Amino acid sequence: MELEDLGFDGWFRARREEAPMPECGVARVTRVDRDRYLVRNEQNEVTAEPAGKFLFHTDAQQDMPCVGDWAYVQYQNDGTRAILHDILPRRSFLRRKTAGERVDYQMIASNVDTAFIIQACDLNFNLRRMDRYIVMAKEGNVEPVVLLSKSDLIDSAERDVKLAEIHAAHAGIRAFAFSNTTSVGVDVVRQLLERGRTYCLIGSSGVGKTTLLNGLLGREEFDTTPVRESDGRGRHTTSYRQLTVLGNRSLLIDTPGMKELGLLTDSESIDDSFEDIHELAKECRFNDCSHTVEAGCAILQAIEKRELDETRYQSYIKLMKEAAFHQMSRLEKRWKDKKFGRMVKAVNKQNKRR
Numbered sequence: 001m002e003l004e005d006l007g008f009d010g011w012f013r014a015r016r017e018e019a020p021m022p023e024c025g026v027a028r029v030t031r032v033d034r035d036r037y038l039v040r041n042e043q044n045e046v047t048a049e050p051a052g053k054f055l056f057h058t059d060a061q062q063d064m065p066c067v068g069d070w071a072y073v074q075y076q077n078d079g080t081r082a083i084l085h086d087i088l089p090r091r092s093f094l095r096r097k098t099a100g101e102r103v104d105y106q107m108i109a110s111n112v113d114t115a116f117i118i119q120a121c122d123l124n125f126n127l128r129r130m131d132r133y134i135v136m137a138k139e140g141n142v143e144p145v146v147l148l149s150k151s152d153l154i155d156s157a158e159r160d161v162k163l164a165e166i167h168a169a170h171a172g173i174r175a176f177a178f179s180n181t182t183s184v185g186v187d188v189v190r191q192l193l194e195r196g197r198t199y200c201l202i203g204s205s206g207v208g209k210t211t212l213l214n215g216l217l218g219r220e221e222f223d224t225t226p227v228r229e230s231d232g233r234g235r236h237t238t239s240y241r242q243l244t245v246l247g248n249r250s251l252l253i254d255t256p257g258m259k260e261l262g263l264l265t266d267s268e269s270i271d272d273s274f275e276d277i278h279e280l281a282k283e284c285r286f287n288d289c290s291h292t293v294e295a296g297c298a299i300l301q302a303i304e305k306r307e308l309d310e311t312r313y314q315s316y317i318k319l320m321k322e323a324a325f326h327q328m329s330r331l332e333k334r335w336k337d338k339k340f341g342r343m344v345k346a347v348n349k350q351n352k353r354r
């Protein structure tokens, strides 16, 4: 196997030449399981430990190595283990905001060409959540492709309605339905996979990501999760992310189910995902229209005339608000909180007086 087969193309070669580390080789991070890493090069796959630099000087989670990264490594013990010294710049990434007061991001995977956004054809199907995943992919320079799993649970008419809804919401997006159970459509997915390119499966747990990976591999290599009867969700078993080389030398990253996304957005990639709304916004009377109360707002008018779906509008506004919040500095946020606190106090006072 060559490094090219693992996705090391001209772009990464150039980055490596810009920052040569002669004493190190390069290898791809193929698995991250908490603080344990596997890296793979032309010859083999070995465990790796991050160098002290990462442990002591990295406080942002997203700066730690993640699956898909290209890393500078030094081999030890006859090449049976490696020290991971640094990572090459990321060409693309999938990341989500971590819980907590501080805005930090958790990397899901890096250097991904295409994200397969998977939703099952049952209750898991949710266009608004899909919007979030699509925004997440575009923001990280990753091409989103939607895969509807468990198509065996609905008939073909229902399936076509769902695909039409996806296309109506996101013009030009590629979307396919498949079933692991009947194998219908799995070949369509297989044909999307190109040698040396990296794909990542994302979506709620229990939608059939790992079953699809096993199906594409042609063997039951990875454990799948039985679905709980009560809520149709998969139980959480594995926590690691893994990059697997498939038979046709394409690269597929499986991820555990993500707790639903409290994403990470910037308004530009939102506009990209909501092009129709963005176009309408150009017709608003005011340049700084917030599309919520203004007279002459083309978006509100379109909803009135039923030319724009109201739930779609709601999800647009919600994402815009989140994006605006993330773009504020910490100080601005504190100020906003204070101002909010003062307002609450004032209202309470008034209420008492009454």
Ligand SMILES: Nc1nc2c(ncn2[C@@H]2O[C@H](COP(=O)(O)OP(=O)(O)O)[C@@H](O)[C@H]2O)c(=O)[nH]1
Residues within 6 Å of the ligand: 149, 150, 151, 152, 153, 178, 179, 180, 181, 182, 204, 205, 206, 207, 208, 209, 210, 211, 212, 223, 224, 225, 226, 227, 234, 257
């Ligand atoms: N009906 C149906 N069930 C499926 C399909 N694919 C997977 N499942 C079941 O869904 C459960 C979760 O699958 P798994 O691959 O572990 O989901 P993951 O959490 O997304 O990796 C398992 O019990 C699978 O047998 C499918 O195409 N149709």
Ligand SMILES: [Mg+2]
Residues within 6 Å of the ligand: 209, 210, 211, 223, 224, 225, 255, 256, 257
């Ligand atoms: Mg899984």
Ligand SMILES: [Zn+2]
Residues within 6 Å of the ligand: 281, 284, 285, 289, 290, 291, 292, 294, 296, 297, 298, 299, 300
């Ligand atoms: Zn407006």
